[in-house]
Amino acid sequence: MEKMIKRGKAFSVYSGLPSSIYVLFIVRVITSAASFITPFLSIYLTTKLGFGKGVAGLVLATNTMLGFIAILLGGYLADKYNRKNIILLTGLGRLSCLLLILGIDNIYVKAALLLIMSFVSTISHPAEDTLVVDLTNREQQRTSFSLLYLGLNIGVSVSAMVAGFLFNSFINLMFVGEATITVIALLLVYKYIQVPSGKKQETATLEPSSHTDNNTINFIQALKLNAFIPIFLFVMLVFAFVYNQFSFALPVHLSFLFKDNGAVFYGTLMTINCLCVVLLTPFITKITKKIPTALNMVIAGGLYCFGFGMYYLAKDFTLIIILTIVWTVGEVISSTNFVHYVSTHSPEKYRGRIISFTSACMRLGAFLNPIFVGMFIKNYSTSSVWLMTSTIMGIATLLMLYLYSIERTDKKINYYEAK
Known part of the structure; x- marks a missing residue:
């Protein structure tokens, strides 16, 4: 991956980063590219599950409120527990929700599972950001976040096109695709993300008092x-x-x-x-x-x-x-x-x-x-x-x-x- 980056002058700024960052970049691209459901959530609730606009709005509002709770809970967990394990466990939770949605017909249970899936996925966000800090030194951090931000946007661009094509006629394939990519991402994180042990953050230029x-x-x-x-x-x-x-x-x-x-x-x-x-x-x-x-x-x-x-x-x-x-x-x-x-x-x-x-x-x-x-x-x-x-x-x-x-x-x- 690093050799490919060095060959492109535009991307040479991303050379010399830890190998785990390149793995996270790949994970970010493929998971964002396979995030088929979230952009179409309101349409899915109304056209596929048959909810009225009022109920769909309530579900979306609930999802927003749960997002606040999830992001704060994720920050607490990221400070208390192994960040790689948090990413893996939340990924498994997301995968479980996707598989259950495929196997269940009750629309209310499907809606609840979508909320749980979104909640669990959001919990992992602070762990992902903090893990980047763990994996890099200060000089590498901004470049690393830039690479992951680039990966996110590449993935989202692909996701919008693919999901738009699949939504009307192949809705179940969207869930299958997202579940499959989730498995691949989890395997990449488990096998190739190497978390440094015992890394400390030291203070600098502290006020004497x-x-x-x-x-x-x-x-x-x-x-x-x-x-x-x-x-x-x-x-x-x-x-x-x-x-x-x-x-x-x-x-x-x-x-x-x-x-x-x-x-x-x-x-x-x-x-x-x-x-x-x-x-x-x-x-x-x-x-x-x-x-x-x-x-x-x-x-x-x-x-x-x-x-x-x-x-x-x-x-x-x-x-x-x-x-x-x-x-x-x-x-x-x-x-x-x-x-x-x-x-x-x-x-x-x-x-x-x-x-x-x-x-x-x-x-x-x-x-x-x-x-x-x-x-x-x-x-x-x-x-x-x-x-x-x-x-x-x-x-x-x-x-x-x-x-x-x-x-x-x-x-x-x-x-x-x-x-």
């Missing part, structure tokens, strides 16, 4: 000792809130501007976003890998602020495409840097929980977006939503700039460096 043993403080104390994390949690909530404008406010805005062509233009922007993520991630990673993580997040925030905010003035679709590419670059930068920022500002004992709290805040931002933005558009206008978006993103970017400025000038900070 804060030389507290990581193993003697509790989770709340860990947050109090490092004010960076609570501020960063709010920043990431805003990032997710603003990013979700792509799926809620933007299609509404395009329909307002272009009437019947709005849906076609939105589909075009979705394709451009996906292609940019897949094609540009290696180049962006190479350009930004030497830039401090906090500054990268500032740059990402600035790109979000400009890209989404300028939709207010954009009336020409070509300009809208350019602005979409601008904030997509910000998406790549933030997605490949935020876990690294959290990991280097968290004590090892609580790293899984703090990563899970970050993910929960991002889920909350995405959850709040359609509620708040829907009310905003109703009371104001479709266009003015972009001024609001730019304003709150600007505030979050300034907060991130504040964190970066402290890191540059004040050495008396809690900073945890993977060795």
Whole structure:
């Protein structure tokens, strides 16, 4: 795998990583490519299981709430137990749900199993992120997260096409395919992921009065000792809130501007976003890998602020495409840097929980977006939503700039460096 990467100049940035990271990349590609059910969950509930829209909405809302619980539980488990084993056990749980769904006809049991499958799968997310930190040193982490982010998007691109083809006529084949890929992924993780034993995370540039043993403080104390994390949690909530404008406010805005062509233009922007993520991630990673993580997040925030905010003035679709590419670059930068920022500002004992709290805040931002933005558009206008978006993103970017400025000038900070 590494030899193949070295041959491609664009992907040379990913050379020299631990072999386990390349295995995780393969696992991420194939599991994302075989994630057939999740993108079509609402349609599956209404057209295949026959639920009304109200019941389907309740199931989806329940799935969202369970996701919050699962991500926080996953963070706790990742700090307490072997992270590789968590991934394997949750994978087995997912596989069991897929097989039971294939063998059961009761639609209510099927719906319950889909919720359980989603819950179990989400539990593994903090363990996966924390495992990357375990497998790499500080210099390799951002590149590793970038590679896995690339794998996710390659897989999702394939999944959307394949699932769209299979959904109407071969629905059971979707479950069989997802189950088969899950087995392959579990075997790859079990056989080829080598977790280093006894790896420690040591503190660097600690404030003299804060030389507290990581193993003697509790989770709340860990947050109090490092004010960076609570501020960063709010920043990431805003990032997710603003990013979700792509799926809620933007299609509404395009329909307002272009009437019947709005849906076609939105589909075009979705394709451009996906292609940019897949094609540009290696180049962006190479350009930004030497830039401090906090500054990268500032740059990402600035790109979000400009890209989404300028939709207010954009009336020409070509300009809208350019602005979409601008904030997509910000998406790549933030997605490949935020876990690294959290990991280097968290004590090892609580790293899984703090990563899970970050993910929960991002889920909350995405959850709040359609509620708040829907009310905003109703009371104001479709266009003015972009001024609001730019304003709150600007505030979050300034907060991130504040964190970066402290890191540059004040050495008396809690900073945890993977060795």
